[in-house]
Amino acid sequence: MIEQKKLSPLVRLVDDDEMVLRSESFLVRMDGWQTAEYSSAEEFLERDDFIRPGCVVLDIRMPRMSGIELQSLMNQRNIDLPIIFLTGHGDIDMAVSSMKKGAVDFLVKPPSEERFQEAVKTAVEKDVANKTIKFERQTKEALFEELTPREQEIALPLAKGSANKVIAIDLNISEQSIKKYRSSLMGKLGIRTTVELNEFLRSIGKL
Template sequence: MTDTLNPIVRVVDDDVRVRESEAFILRLDGWMVQEFESAADFLEKDDPDRPGCLVLDIRMPGMSGLELQEVLRRQKRTVPILFLTGHGDIESAVMALKRGAADFVRKPMNPDDLQSAVRRLVDWHVRLCLRMKKQQELLRLHDSLTDKEKIICRMVARGALSKQIAIDLSISEQTVKTHRSNLTHKLGLRSAVELADFLRQIDEPIETTFRIAVEATDHD
């Protein structure tokens, strides 16, 4: 599944040696990695349509990692962030996690732990992107219905018969049947069970943040 959306791991760190080391470790695990020397460099060059994850330093010249996270949050980006820092800043960690960061780990991170964390984050983000794409496609189908068809769709999904729907909406039973025929044709669905599942998928909220527990070894 991961390969189908061509994911990329972004590494943002102003320290070239750290950045190259992290990128090397991740490339060994088979990931396509793009390196950025600053938050501004990332914002200028990154492709927001590609899933993956972001391995982000906290303290950098110019825009900090936390400031970049806030920009991405305002842009409603869902890419998961793994913060790596050379400073044991508890306040920054709490703030980053409250804003939806996946994790906050002190550098240098154990290579196996870094690879494992990135695997989980990228896999989660690819699944999220696929689910969001599917929901958007279903919403477009739903938007193709008239207002009356939308109402009748939900009533049918709840198991209401055409006769009862006609009474509740003060229209003829034949009119209800015509609307039912039109909406099922537009959606490509027939049964009340299929309609109920369709509505569940478009109504169900999607969790767009993910936190992982990473066992990292501190090196003082």
């Protein structure tokens, strides 16, 4: 059985300007979030714990690897942290390009404190919610995989409302066996009714 790690959200700040990093960190910490500051995209990739939920506040123009290049690399590596771009050199084309690639916001330096803090709050809360949903699905998928092949086979028609007798005939086994399999699979999945079973299987894409 998989377990969810209780990880507090982390706001990653990536900017080659030390003064900007300090200012950003101060505003984020004022709102109660933990921060990690990186002076380059390379440092972020080398040091960050991508498992922790949160977001990345990312400068567009940096030496060696730009923010846009880092975003592309994160997408390639399936680092699914929401990105807020913050730049003093932004334009419409950059904004459109970054949003198409998955950025959640694009702010021009210097944004107002309220706008910046609201963008971070929205991104972090969205990521926490998404990762919670993802974990819940993974947990359900793991439970389903713990069923025997026969239990999985029976679960599908049960969830669709088929009677025990009908399933028994279709599978050429006794109705009593169906009742035993039904009781076993319900117990393993932690559910009590076929309505709950239907919802469970739909949530993991089995129906």
